[in-house]
Amino acid sequence: MLVFWKMAWRNLFRNKRRTLIAGTAIGIGLASLIFVDALILGMEANMVSSATGTFLGEGQIHRKGYRETQEVELTINQYETVVQSLKQERIVRHFTSRVYSFAMISSPANLTAITLVGVQPRREKYLSEVDESLRKGRYLSPDGDREILIGSKLADILEVGLGDRVVVTVAQAQSGNLQQEMFRVSGIFQMNIPEMDRGLAFVEIRKAQKMFGLDSTAVHEIALKFIEPSLGRDKNLPFWQKYSQYGNEAIGWPKIIPELEAAFNLSDFSIWVTGLILFGVVALGIVNTLFMSLHERMFEFGVLRAIGTRPFQTLILVVFEAVALGIISVVLGNILGFAVTYITSLVGIDYTGIEFAGVTIRKILYPVMQVRQFIYYPFWVFILTSLVGLYPAVYAARMSPVEAMRKSL
Amino acid sequence: MKNSEIVIKTENVTKIYSDNGIPVHALRGVDLTIHKGEFTAIVGPSGSGKTTLLNIISGLDMPTEGRVWLNNKLISEMSGKELSDFRRDHIGFIFQAYNLIPVLTVEENVEYIMLLQGVPKEERHKRVVEILKEVGLEGFEHRFPTQLSGGQQQRVAIARAMVANPSLILADEPTANLDSQTGSALLDKMRELNERTGMTFVFSTHDQMIMERAKRLVVLKDGHIEKDLWKE
Structure with a gap:
């Protein structure tokens, strides 16, 4: 297995520019997810603060x-x-x-x-x-x-x-x-x-x-x-x-301003949709990159199969390439995501005066960074990259050595 | 030679390709037997079926009709994995060019098959050193294929093909991309190895140098064996 891992890494760096572009593209997708998550957390905190801090309070007690x-x-x-x-x-x-x-x-x-x-x-x-x-x-x-x-x-x-x-x-x-x-x-x-x-x-x-x-x-x-x-x-x-x-009732702000809670639920849904779209784009990017690399090396795969590499081992080689691309992308995405989110969390984004879900944003919005964002999203991007790699990997494994080497033999 | 162990046997092998729906007969009932220790060249003009026959006897392709035995094993009964393992353990391949794995060094290329076979590291290293010495590439272990000349690359390919001691080496136009001097030297090396180790070599070629050195010439024409000439 070690030889396939070694080959996968080296194959990936045969075309450094393409790997860097593909890794950056996936990384930008990951960075966007991290940033959007931090932005939504910041917006939620800001809106809760605006809504509760202005007058309502975080909880209230009334007569029923x-x-x-x-x-x-x-x-x-x-x-x-x-x-x-x-x-x-x-x-x-x-x-x-x-x-x-x-x-x-x-x-x-x-x-x-x-x-x-x-x-x-x-x-x-x-x-x-x-x-x-x-x-x-x-x-x-x-x-x-x-x-x-x-x-x-x-x-x-x-x-x-x-x-x-x-x-x-x-x-x-x-x-x-x-x-x-x-x-x-x-x-x-x-x-x-x-x-x-x-x-x-x-x-x-x-x-x-x-x-x-x-x-x-x-x-x-x-x-x-x-x-x-x-x-x-x-x-x-x-x-x-x-x-x-x-005969009294004590309620928290989600009941006092239900439209705000609904807006937060919508935000959670939005990040899922955003995530799905980004994951989709990322998946297509990975498949495209791996297929381009595969088609460039058809003869090589033919030789590998001819000299005794099993179909499953060929599959492993391509999956390892996807995994290696995933690692590069996750590192790039985390660096990019950290940089963008950290800078904006210091500078802030001015949405003051804008009304959303019945709440007027009164303070500068600061994205909220959490360790979770740099583990959860990279983990899924990595898993997705590896899983998506299965498609070209199965294609490579099922490829007939003769078809692959037709130019030569 | 004819009385020795049979390495390859084909029986009425026919291969029909479909070219845009039009059937093309690449091979028409080929019966061929190759014994251990032969140095055989399959020759013929382009389109005569040399490549198809080599593909079929190596198990890389399947015949439309007929049967093929490799070391007395019927290849049509083998699964994809069994065929891969069989090629790995019993056949050494030498192709025209670009047949080395570019991301592996000379040493890694040569030991690749032994890695797949699970040969221990020390044994692999010992055999790599020996075979590279044999083909005159001592000191080139850590170079990548792109850092070698065409002749050197083919010598690495020969080393890779032979290192696992296969019973058969199939070479497809191994001299096609080499100058005549380098090609001639390589062929002499292969012939010498054939003589010394008894390893079976089968070439697909129309190179005169190979034909001159071959002990047997199988002449293909329009998908069937036109002549089968023994020089000894």
Whole structure:
């Protein structure tokens, strides 16, 4: 067998240029797979970060039914018990409470419908990027009874600026009575998410609770961040069951933004399709290279068969050539894949502002390199190269020595 | 010679090729017996069937009709693997040119068949050294075929054909690509080996130098044996 391995390597280097071109072509295919995988991982991380870090959080707790109906009365049951328990949770890094209500906001110039959100200013800072998105003014103060933060587009609609007065009207829980409050615009944020910049306004939670006719322990939502972002996607995390009691429900971001999870599944499918196409192209490249080499050496194969090389040994020789080509390709592909992915993981790709699956990408996208990418894909490329080599190998093994040597004998 | 052991026997061997659907009779009922130690040349004009006959008696091709025995074994009953092993162990081939494996050195080319036979390394090395000395190629062991002249390459081919001690050496126009001086020297070497070792040589040729040295001339014409001449 050793002699066939030796011959295979030497045969491959008889036409160095062709081997290098074929190896590079296969290597580029492999490098593309590695890069696309890293890019998708980077995009997923980026989108999860954009989606959860902007406002939603990695997990949320609500009263069962609240998400579907948004009824102001549906507040979290056993709120204080839940909060005390959350404070003890080692996997929870931060959490904050919120109340919501549909509202009408008006200025001397205009009026429009919004969602009024009551937040805990100090805790909210750790969950959302409202404070970081402020373009004008200042963030809510814990006792800022008349302060309101509005989005830049809402400010345009209302034609208001910092310090201007706005009036917010809400319907109270239980009674349905209308409640009006006057606020002064203390800050204008711009998250570059049109729905938020146009349709949200933030006030201090106790003020909101009063307006909505709720007591201080009535909260619609607890948003939280885990110590490890991936926990939010873990369907089997005991946390969800533990906090889905007292008539409440605890859910991770895949349930909060199902379209994002669906988009990720689509991405996984896409990489499979991309992989299949690339593998197909690579396979044809290998077959072409080996057949070209085979046809150039027909007489030689005839001689090998004539002097006693068995058909199976001829097959082994060609398969070894495919294996050797596979090794060269995998080395080239890994080097190329590492170089491209590493450089882009440092420089990043600017997709900011692009919306995908309901999420606006807000940060530079950095491909994520993993050791797995440099083992899994090269392994399959290598296996494929070797398997595809069987086709020309069987052809060579079944070749009649006389046919191969017709020119001579 | 005729009373010695039979190496090749053909009986009513016929070969019909199809050329674009038109049947071409390459051989028409050839009966030929070659004994151990012969130095035979199959001669005849182009298209007379020399190549086809050589292919068939080596088991590289199968006759359309008739039977062929090699060392008393009927080759039509052998599988592809058995035929390969039989050629490896019993037949040495010398072709016109380009018949060495270009990616193997002289030493590796010569020992290739012994590798297939599973001969131990030390034994292989010993026999390679001996045979290369025999054909006058000492010191060329590590050269590749492209680093040799045409005559040297054919001498390596002879060494490869003989190193495993086959009972039969088939040579197809071995001097076709050599100058007359080199060709003549090679033929003398083969004839000397034939005399000394008793190895059987069968040539397919229309080279006058081979015909002069052959002990027997089998003249083919239009696919059948026209003359069978013994010189001794």
